[in-house]
Amino acid sequence: MSETSSTALRPPNLHVLLTTVSSDSHTWNLVYLQLLLEELGCQVTNLGACVPDALLIDEVRRIRPDAVVCSTVNGHGHIDGARMIRWLRADPDPAVATIPVIIGGKLGIAGDRDPELLAELLEAGFTTVFTDQARPEDLDLALGRLQPGTAGRPRAALAGAR
């Protein structure tokens, strides 16, 4: 992994809120990502299995992380993820509505529809979307592009349009 180059791009001590979608009870993916993110120099808060949308949004408001990483493998990611991000982007608090949110994993139950789902999820408001083909360095690069505190494009207008 090209750790030195990307680490140089990324501000130190990024605080990442690690989560999954409401219907997903898998946790090995979350355990793995926590280790990976910590190895990349991030501070991680891991919300565990089956995170309700409201809980995630409340935790973003409370913890004020630099980014949210959402991992999902049960095939409902495109449904539950889109609903969650629209809700989050419509939050009246701009700090919540503009937080960078990365989603990745097995997004649907049929792998061949993933390119389509990827576009749909970006449009719904995710900052970055990965399929299950993503490599660790892809996540590293995506985090490297974030600016803590002010990171992410304002999405409130986009979300409000929906």
Added chain:
Amino acid sequence: MNAPRTSDPVAAPGGLRADLQAFVERAAARDVLVVQPRMGMTDPEAMGAGLRAVAATEATTVGTITVDSYTRVGDLTVAETAVRKGLALNGYPIATHRPEVTRAMLDRVPAAVPVQVRHGSADPRHVFEAMSTTGLYASEGGPVSYCLPYSRMPLAEAAEAWSEACYRLTEEAAAHGRRAHLETFGGCMLGQLCPPSLLVALSVLEAMFFVQRGLRSVSLSYAQQTHAVQDVEALAALGALADEYLPSGIAWHSVLYTYMGVYPRTPEGARLLLESSARVAVRGGAQRLIVKTVAEAHRIPTVEENIAALEFASRAAAGARTEECALPWAWEADYSRIHEEARALIEAALEADSDVGAALHRSFRHGVLDVPYCLHRDNAGRARGAIAACGRLVWAARGSMPLPWRENGGGVRVTSDRLLGMLQHTARTHDHAALTRRAPRARELPDG
């Protein structure tokens, strides 16, 4: 050796479903391993056909009704909508189909074959209630094993719900002249990378929890891990501790689960792993085996794939009673280490409270019990399991657990890369062994 304690056979009056424990005892007396699938269909017709197919195999089988995931979490409105619209769920919505529909479905399944309901609920009250109305009294799970791994429910709440559910199920069974049976799922925590001593301890503690709440017939689970000899030792320790901690008058048996982690992708690799689990079950003294199929890495198996797996496992189990099997028998294995570790965990937990439900809750809160890699907020999350070079599952970090042995993991640091490697270890070694057409040697032979 600690033979499971047997019970007075419960006569099943004409038409009444066979008692699971008595059925397993009769098979064990004939040196036959009982095999069982996971199986759940939305449509009662398809569910009944699946159960009849399981009953009709050459193997000695217990039938399974696995409930769907909406019923599992108690989201009965969604389950009902799905049934009304004729949508396919991932299991049988037992609390949604009318009791007479389920009873009619069961009437066409031979009564000599026991049926167990499998559900995964942290709060199983609605599932047990539905079972009672359809004449089914055998299920599985536990306040820890169905709470910590998959749900966000506080452990204390799950223990309350399980208490009530256990009392109700035993009362309902007794009122109908039957005996309730519950199997612990504590021996399967997270499916992989939990060292055997903790699995054994949790299985025994959940069995004690059931017995404190009125159950007279229980089974204790353990899931196949990474090393066949170590698994035989674990089953031997489980039997010894069940004998020690369950009061006399309680009938019990032990049940092995074929590997529950990442499964081999090739059919040959999958069969090797299933074969290995059947041998471990027989040699370790388990009386029942929950099988996996060749389709496991890819999708939910068909009825045919389940039948093939049941018959294959049954033949492998018969073969394990011959000298061709290189695994030690439970009485030959040195299980003292797993026994001592598990015993220390059980004793420490029971010190917290005489009520096993409260003892479990307190022990987890204080990290006296700590499931590796479990993210639930009532779990301390400081323990780590790892696969040692010899293939055995060991402690890489013990958190605050009072384990009597100091060494073990040898200072293994679990990195993201290493975790991925360990999660895929069993699938990889079996796929590879299948390619080279030999059993994975290190897993079959006692360490030198």
